[in-house]
Amino acid sequence: MALSSTTFSDIGGAVSDIFAGFGAQAQGALQRQGLDITAAGTDISAESTQITAQSLRTKAQGDIAEAQNYDLAANLAKENSAYTQQSTRIQQFQEARKETQTIGAQRAAVGGAGFAEGGSAFYLMRDSANQGAMAQGVIGLQGAITEAGFNEQAQSFTTMAETGRATAASEQDIASQTDTISGQQRDIANQQRALGIATQQAADEKAQGDFWGAALKGVAAVATLF
Numbered sequence: 001m002a003l004s005s006t007t008f009s010d011i012g013g014a015v016s017d018i019f020a021g022f023g024a025q026a027q028g029a030l031q032r033q034g035l036d037i038t039a040a041g042t043d044i045s046a047e048s049t050q051i052t053a054q055s056l057r058t059k060a061q062g063d064i065a066e067a068q069n070y071d072l073a074a075n076l077a078k079e080n081s082a083y084t085q086q087s088t089r090i091q092q093f094q095e096a097r098k099e100t101q102t103i104g105a106q107r108a109a110v111g112g113a114g115f116a117e118g119g120s121a122f123y124l125m126r127d128s129a130n131q132g133a134m135a136q137g138v139i140g141l142q143g144a145i146t147e148a149g150f151n152e153q154a155q156s157f158t159t160m161a162e163t164g165r166a167t168a169a170s171e172q173d174i175a176s177q178t179d180t181i182s183g184q185q186r187d188i189a190n191q192q193r194a195l196g197i198a199t200q201q202a203a204d205e206k207a208q209g210d211f212w213g214a215a216l217k218g219v220a221a222v223a224t225l226f
Contacts, residue, residue, distance in 0.1 A: 034196075047182075
């Protein structure tokens with residue numbers, strides 16, 4: 001049994017391959033761990049993005065409900081406007097009837113007293129007619145102002161309802177886009193994990209090659225002894 005430089009060379013090569021194999025395994029494990037950590041962070045980002053999407057949808061539902069309430073308020077204001085218009089006409093009709101009755105009573109009183117419709121009687125009836133016309137005008141003006149107020153409310157509520165629905169539609173659209181981003185982030189996380197597994201497998205295969213090389217060099221070293 002004799003030791004030669006070849007023996008020492010084979011032994012050194014075997015030891016080197018063994019350390020290289022362990023190093024490859026350790027490096028592969030570290031790289032995979034790093035990729036797994038990165039993937040976990042990407043998953044957290046995806047979850048946060050999805051929560052944002054859900055929050056947007058919840059807000060959109062609130063905006064739609066608010067828009068529906070504005071629709072109801074607008075319809076009520078329109079109904080009040082129509083009611084005011086009808087009520088104003090009835091009041092004007094009642095005032096005109098009252099005016100007719102007043103003037104008729106005055107004419108009857110004048111005729112019953114044996115006077116002609118002239119002089120003071122004429123001025124009295126004219127004053128009654130003027131007051132009646134003025135009362136009808138005031139009723140009409142007040143009705144028009146109230147009606148205009150209800151119409152303005154209806155328009156304002158309608159505008160707010162349309163704005164609420166438009167806002168909800170925009171939020172739903174953003175939520176859908178956010179969902180897409182969340183899905184892409186999850187895909188990236190899965191790719192990162194797959195890359196980590198592939199990196200680990202490649203490192204293990206390299207380590208296995210190094211260990212086989214070490215074994216062969218060890219056999220060669222033993223062979224030089226004989």
